[in-house]
Amino acid sequence: ARRTVRVELADRSYDILIGPGLIAAAGREIASRLKGRKIAVITDENVAPIYLDNFLAALKVEGIDAVSLVLPAGEKTKSFEHLISVCDSVLAARIERNDAVVALGGGVIGDLTGFAAGIARRGSRFIQVPTSLLAQVDSSVGGKTGINSPHGKNLIGVFHQPDLVLADTDVLDTLSPREFRAGYAEVAKYGLIDKPDFFAWLEQNWQAVFAGGDARIEAIATSCQAKADVVAADERENGQRALLNLGHTFGHALEAATQYDSARLVHGEGVSIGMVLAHQFSTRMNLCSPDDGKRVEKHLREVGLPTSMDEIPGGLPPAEVLMDAIAQDKKVKGGKLTFILTRGVGQSFVADDVPQSEVVAFLKEKL
Ligand code: NAD
Ligand code: ZN
Structure with missing residues (x-):
């Protein structure tokens, strides 16, 4: 029972796929939309042990090369310090125009990774794989990205729309109640x-x-x-x-x-x-x-x-x-x-x- 929602913007549009088994199907869905064959996956320490290996395996089957970066979980990760590490790993992986940066995690990872994707090489392709309910219904859609400042939440960031959103509804089973x-x-x-x-x-x-x-x-x-x-x-x-x-x-x-x-x-x-x-x-x-x-x-x-x-x-x-x-x-x-x-x-x-x-x-x- 998979559903597709299309986000129609003035200059382009993208799909949100919603349903079970989308982590396992991620390789196919990404390979059919992406010309490049390189991906940088950004995730957090709670999500990585449960889903990162499966996600990387799904990419590998389709011949996509991926590097990954695992960050601490929690709101404090939306900081300049971690923005630098995400940008560094995107550049070190030599992610180019047709390649993509992937956020595998909740809204924290999505907001931070989207911001890095929006500024690294003046804008890289960006794929959201939201793993929390909040990220699936809200933060992964719409292109608002950013980090926090001592002056307040989400005060530094850019609009950077994703090219694809994969919301695997099975992963919500491991989310805390x-x-x-x-x-x-x-x-x-x-x-x-x-x-x-x-x-x-x-x-x-x-x-x-x-x-x-x-x-x-x-x-x-x-x-x-x-x-x-x-x-x-x-x-x-x-x-x-x-x-x-x-x-x-x-x-x-x-x-x-x-x-x-x-x-x-x-x-x-x-x-x-x-x-x-x-x-x-x-x-x-x-x-x-x-x-x-x-x-x-x-x-x-x-x-x-x-x-x-x-x-x-x-x-x-x-x-x-x-x-x-x-x-x-x-x-x-x-x-x-x-x-x-x-x-x-x-x-x-x-x-x-x-x-x-x-x-x-x-x-x-x-x-
Ligand atoms: P989060 O990313 O911190 O995730 C919540 C917790 O669940 C974390 O500990 C995470 O490691 C864990 N987790 C995530 N997926 C899991 C899974 N499948 N199994 C087990 N654990 C899992 O927080 P959130 O609630 O997803 O997102 C909140 C953030 O989203 C805030 O920073 C907020 O500002 C931002 N946000 C952004 C927008 C936007 O439009 N960009 C909209 C709403 C919220
Ligand atoms: Zn909200």
């Missing part, structure tokens, strides 16, 4: 942005999505299609692409407030809490019925995601400090900020005139 749930927050996000029927389907079928099989493939394909549509309409985020940030303004502030410490909070968990807050804040702004917020909260809690700030271990700073983190993440003009608000499940929109004072008052109530 916590990381799977975190990725699921982004799946639910697509329903909450503008697909109320998809959200209702998830409410009915989430257990099957977690179990694997066709429901999982369906949920991933629907998510990729949703992201592909938004990216095709607004590749460089001049407008509607910002909708993908539903729940992320609060979420990023919570990630910053917990020092990106994955023991306390991972990205998808911050997004889960952030999406509930976005609905509650929209209710406060008289846009959204409180029942919609309750419905969102109920579903996310049911799958095991955190839905309120008091579930974050270790305590949080006061509302003003969280507001500072929000102001770092979003442009504030004359005390107003851009925020993704909602009129209800599946009715999100970009508001660019949200008073900062309202956000602070809301956070004070919630903390």
Whole structure:
């Protein structure tokens, strides 16, 4: 049951293949699309012992030569230091115009490797082999790449679209339940942005999505299609692409407030809490019925995601400090900020005139 989603951009397009067995089939899929016969594979220390040998073997059968680089796992790997090592290994492998750089891993490896591929030799071919649910439904699609700075997350990077995305749904079986749930927050996000029927389907079928099989493939394909549509309409985020940030303004502030410490909070968990807050804040702004917020909260809690700030271990700073983190993440003009608000499940929109004072008052109530 393999699915293909095509990302149609102004100047070119690429396929996202979704389904079981794609690591084993990677050699064939890559060889049929790539003129070159050399590949640099970048992965992390958790993914490498489980999947790297199989992936390299699949390439070798098709006569593709590969070198690999295994980096430490975790958000701290999205750094200048590791960007240098990835660029060095790409150049040392003499990856040329028709060859490719492959990211085999979660969003951390994808963002870092994509950035290196975007700048090495002024842009090398790039293939995403996302292995986390979050990477399969979100970060591997759309071409945003980058690393973190002491000034904030993802502040240094380039747009560099992949040439192919291979999402092997079998590999999600080895992902920790916590990381799977975190990725699921982004799946639910697509329903909450503008697909109320998809959200209702998830409410009915989430257990099957977690179990694997066709429901999982369906949920991933629907998510990729949703992201592909938004990216095709607004590749460089001049407008509607910002909708993908539903729940992320609060979420990023919570990630910053917990020092990106994955023991306390991972990205998808911050997004889960952030999406509930976005609905509650929209209710406060008289846009959204409180029942919609309750419905969102109920579903996310049911799958095991955190839905309120008091579930974050270790305590949080006061509302003003969280507001500072929000102001770092979003442009504030004359005390107003851009925020993704909602009129209800599946009715999100970009508001660019949200008073900062309202956000602070809301956070004070919630903390
Ligand atoms: P991650 O890459 O850290 O992966 C999560 C953990 O799971 C890691 O420990 C990893 O080693 C492990 N792992 C991955 N696949 C596995 C598998 N199949 N089996 C066992 N373990 C596995 O984190 P993530 O959640 O995949 O991605 C988060 C990153 O993605 C953040 O840095 C975020 O900023 C970025 N992101 C980027 C975009 C974008 O558009 N570029 C979008 C959303 C998120
Ligand atoms: Zn996200």
